[in-house]
Amino acid sequence: MVVNAIQIMTGSWATLVHSSDSLAVLFSKLPMWSFVLAQQVSDPNLIGQAQKAWSYFIQSGQIWALIVGAIVGYFIRGMV
Structure with missing residues (x-):
């Protein structure tokens, strides 16, 4: 077998x-x-992890890079 x-x-x-x-x-x-x-979960607080990641995303200024990139990408897409 x-x-x-x-x-x-x-x-x-x-x-x-x-x-x-x-x-x-x-x-x-x-x-x-x-x-x-086979998975091992070390921190089951999924909502807390998401909130921590979002606050770091805002505090580090990556949100501005996302907004500027979306605007520039929209204009470049419109030119083509």
């Missing part, structure tokens, strides 16, 4: 000979639940 499962997982690798990243092929064949079980 295990040998058959391994053959099924590795059977499509023969068609991906030109693939340069064998880890991507391996991970694409793993079941999704294996990634969910």
Whole structure:
């Protein structure tokens, strides 16, 4: 049974000979639940993290770069 499962997982690798990243092929064949079980959450406060990131975004002045970039990009898009 295990040998058959391994053959099924590795059977499509023969068609991906030109693939340069064998880890991507391996991970694409793993079941999704294996990634969910492997996660470890250190800080479950998602709302607090979002508020902290937003306040840093405002305090560091990145909001102005976003606004200026959107305006300049809109004008450049209008010229083309």
